[in-house]
Each structure stands twice: as C-alpha cells, then as structure tokens.
Amino acid sequence: FLLKERAQKWQQHTRSFNKKKAFKRPSQQGLEKAYNGTLVDYVLKRGLDPQQCLSHGIFMAKRKFSGIERDCLAFAFYEGSQIINIQYKTTDKQFSFEADCELIPYGIDNVLGCDEMVITEGLFDAEAMIEAGFANTVSVPNGAGTDFKRSFERFKYSHLADIKTVYIAGDNDEEGLKCRENIAAYFGEARCKQVE
Structure with missing residues (x-):
C-alpha cells in the first residue's frame, strides 16, 4: 500500500512539475x-x-x-x-x-533506493567520491547558484524518497559554505551531516 501511495504521489508530482515548462x-x-x-x-x-x-x-x-x-x-x-x-x-x-x-542533479540515479546520499558542490568532486567507492553520490548542478526547488523537487517522491541521511561534501571557501547552507536548508539540517 505504501509503495502504491508513493507511486501515485510521484506521478501527480511529476505531471504538475512537467506542466510548468517544456524542456x-x-x-x-x-x-x-x-x-x-x-x-x-x-x-x-x-x-x-x-x-x-x-x-x-x-x-x-x-x-x-x-x-x-x-x-x-x-x-x-x-x-x-x-x-x-x-x-x-x-x-x-x-x-x-x-x-x-532541464537542470537536474548530476548522478541522480546513483541514489535511487538508497537511504544515504553524499552530495557535492561540483561534478569532479562527485566523480572523485564515486571512484573512492561512494557510489551513492550526486552533485548539485550549478554550484552555490543552484536553485534547489527547480533541480531537486521533481525527484522528491522517486529518487530521494528513501534518503534519511545526507552527507554534505562541499568546499570550504565562501561559495562552498554558502552551498553547504543551501543544501542543509533544502534537505533539513536534522538529516544532514557535514564532511570536513
């Protein structure tokens, strides 16, 4: 029943999202x-x-x-x-x-069915994490300038539905810290952990 309900939510969510703009x-x-x-x-x-x-x-x-x-x-x-x-x-x-x-998270399929996700600020960072053995890694598409609502929202009931813990692996410069804050604000600080 829960899976059927989630699938229906995802279909409704995707239909309403896709009506907004044709890409x-x-x-x-x-x-x-x-x-x-x-x-x-x-x-x-x-x-x-x-x-x-x-x-x-x-x-x-x-x-x-x-x-x-x-x-x-x-x-x-x-x-x-x-x-x-x-x-x-x-x-x-x-x-x-x-x-x-459409600007979507890089590597979004890597987290389908996962309960943990590593999220990076850049595409090379995501590739480095994947090569280091963390296959459940995505990158924000546009660094600190990413519009999280536009880029991630469509995947809320599909790829991101099971995510309980988000590991934020961002840079330590000004833009990186801003990106870390934006990620935590979008996913909720309670389920986020900062990688130092």
Missing part, C-alpha cells in the same frame, strides 16, 4: 568516447581514472567558448538511459550547459 533534450552529436592527450593529462592531474570517467558518462567534445572552438569534457546528466543535460568544461574551468534543457 529540450540535448544533442548527443559530437560526444566522443575517448580523450585526447590534453584531457587525459588533465583528468589524471585531478587524481581520476580516465577510463572510469568515460564509463560514468564524461565524454570529450568540442565547444565554442568566447567564439573559439575548444576541446572540453562533456558531463552527461542522466535520468535512466536518457541524457537530460550536458555541462561542457574546459581545462581552465570555463563551462556551459546546453540551452533550454
């Missing part, structure tokens, strides 16, 4: 399943395994930044088998998202 799906054209030497070096310098990154949906792509086409990493935001959005990131930390696509 595009990103083009997957140009996503490459291999890195060039520059990106391999960059990923290795961050302490990550390039093959693991590729297997987790971090592709290579070409994207224009300030009018110049650059090689960059393309972080695919999956929900199920569907790519909902893509963030493109250069080695000098410039980034952009696909226009008019």
Whole structure:
C-alpha cells in the first residue's frame, strides 16, 4: 500500500512539475568516447581514472567558448538511459550547459533506493567520491547558484524518497559554505551531516 501511495504521489508530482515548462533534450552529436592527450593529462592531474570517467558518462567534445572552438569534457546528466543535460568544461574551468534543457542533479540515479546520499558542490568532486567507492553520490548542478526547488523537487517522491541521511561534501571557501547552507536548508539540517 505504501509503495502504491508513493507511486501515485510521484506521478501527480511529476505531471504538475512537467506542466510548468517544456524542456529540450540535448544533442548527443559530437560526444566522443575517448580523450585526447590534453584531457587525459588533465583528468589524471585531478587524481581520476580516465577510463572510469568515460564509463560514468564524461565524454570529450568540442565547444565554442568566447567564439573559439575548444576541446572540453562533456558531463552527461542522466535520468535512466536518457541524457537530460550536458555541462561542457574546459581545462581552465570555463563551462556551459546546453540551452533550454532541464537542470537536474548530476548522478541522480546513483541514489535511487538508497537511504544515504553524499552530495557535492561540483561534478569532479562527485566523480572523485564515486571512484573512492561512494557510489551513492550526486552533485548539485550549478554550484552555490543552484536553485534547489527547480533541480531537486521533481525527484522528491522517486529518487530521494528513501534518503534519511545526507552527507554534505562541499568546499570550504565562501561559495562552498554558502552551498553547504543551501543544501542543509533544502534537505533539513536534522538529516544532514557535514564532511570536513
């Protein structure tokens, strides 16, 4: 009975959420399943395994930044088998998202059915946690500027329904502390633990 009630709530919630705005799906054209030497070096310098990154949906792509086409990493935001959005990131930390696509938590499927969740401020941080063995990790999509209501609310009765403990693994700079506060405010301080 409880599962049926939760499924009905989730369907009603999703229908009302989806009525608000129609989102595009990103083009997957140009996503490459291999890195060039520059990106391999960059990923290795961050302490990550390039093959693991590729297997987790971090592709290579070409994207224009300030009018110049650059090689960059393309972080695919999956929900199920569907790519909902893509963030493109250069080695000098410039980034952009696909226009008019929904901004959801990165790695949201990682917490489906889990009672604990690790949440990071950035996509590389989430990948580091996953490679360290914490598969139940997500990242806020847009750092301290994340609109939690817009990004997380749709998953309240599905992916986040069983979460009892939220481990906040944010940065210790000003933006990171602001992000930590926002995460705790959204999920409720009583179920949040700060990772130092």
